[in-house]
Amino acid sequence: MFPFKTLGLGAGGIKGILHVGALMELSKHQSLYFPNGVYGCSIGSIIATYIAFQLPLDNMVPLMKEYLDMNRMTPKFKFEHLSSVFSAKGMFPMDTFQASICEMFQKVDFDIENKKIGDANMPLYIVASNITKGVPTLFSKDISVIDALKCSCCIPGLFRPMELYGQLYVDGNLFAPCIASIMPKEEALVFSLKKHRKHHLTPAMIETMSPIDYINELYIMSSSLFHSISLTDNTLCMSYPNLQSDSDLEDFNIDDILKHAGFLFNEFISKRSL
Numbered sequence: 001m002f003p004f005k006t007l008g009l010g011a012g013g014i015k016g017i018l019h020v021g022a023l024m025e026l027s028k029h030q031s032l033y034f035p036n037g038v039y040g041c042s043i044g045s046i047i048a049t050y051i052a053f054q055l056p057l058d059n060m061v062p063l064m065k066e067y068l069d070m071n072r073m074t075p076k077f078k079f080e081h082l083s084s085v086f087s088a089k090g091m092f093p094m095d096t097f098q099a100s101i102c103e104m105f106q107k108v109d110f111d112i113e114n115k116k117i118g119d120a121n122m123p124l125y126i127v128a129s130n131i132t133k134g135v136p137t138l139f140s141k142d143i144s145v146i147d148a149l150k151c152s153c154c155i156p157g158l159f160r161p162m163e164l165y166g167q168l169y170v171d172g173n174l175f176a177p178c179i180a181s182i183m184p185k186e187e188a189l190v191f192s193l194k195k196h197r198k199h200h201l202t203p204a205m206i207e208t209m210s211p212i213d214y215i216n217e218l219y220i221m222s223s224s225l226f227h228s229i230s231l232t233d234n235t236l237c238m239s240y241p242n243l244q245s246d247s248d249l250e251d252f253n254i255d256d257i258l259k260h261a262g263f264l265f266n267e268f269i270s271k272r273s274l
Helices: 013-026 043-052 057-067 079-087 095-106 145-152 203-208 211-230 254-273
Strands: 006-009 037-041 090-092 124-130 135-139 157-159 162-164 167-171 188-193 235-238
Touching: 006 043, 013 043, 013 057, 013 188, 013 235, 013 254, 037 043, 043 057, 043 124, 043 145, 057 095, 057 254, 095 145, 124 145, 135 145, 145 162, 145 167, 157 211, 235 254
Parallel strands: 006 037, 006 188, 037 124, 090 157, 188 235
Antiparallel strands: 124 135, 124 167, 162 167
16 A cells, blocks of 8 residues: 555645645655655645655645735735726736745745746646646646646636646646546545535525626536546545635634544545555
8 A cells, every 4th residue: 555656636725734634644654755746736736846845744734824825825805806807807916826835935945936847856747727728737847836836726716817838727626626537546645625615506696796706606516526526546535624715724723624634544544455
């Protein structure tokens, strides 16, 4: 069973803290070195980058709390941002997101702005959705890490589509809700985050919803359906009560979330070995 040679980390916003808890538990069984590659999508791409460059995992939780909060990664809302949903197909550019991510990595003395994916200590693959071609994309090798992360984390409606080399990209979760669907299957371990709907849409409800909430709800519905049919035997699907992709970690017991993720990992491994 151990060691796993390939790791996949799926999308799910701040729920990615469950990835960290599961990785902490995995580190008790094997080195967090994956010679066949680390694959990451959206929040998973940020954590995958952290792992692939072998940065200290024990710093990840406080960094997530400080820098991966949605309020930290987006500008202060102004009314004109709402009109950008129609003209620019997203409220915000990704400048504030980039600044937050770069500052987060600088906290561990890592200059992410000047790194290429191929500089990582193990193969790194960052997943984004290419809406020019209508296919998922795996960024690797000579692509700038920060450009790939922006593409992978570009939530439709919230952020304006990212242009890279003349093509447009949005969040990898759009075309790869379960990252296992685009990964090699052998000797792979995949951590996936369950999708949870906030609302059940009714005629009365959509009249009062903002365009962003409506788009996000449709996005969650479509990704949930694809996610459920793409799971593999090597996929650990995790959730935590009331923890949503846009939750504030200050409202939760972080130690309990990490402990819960460790429990889910051990349960998963136990069943897999049987």
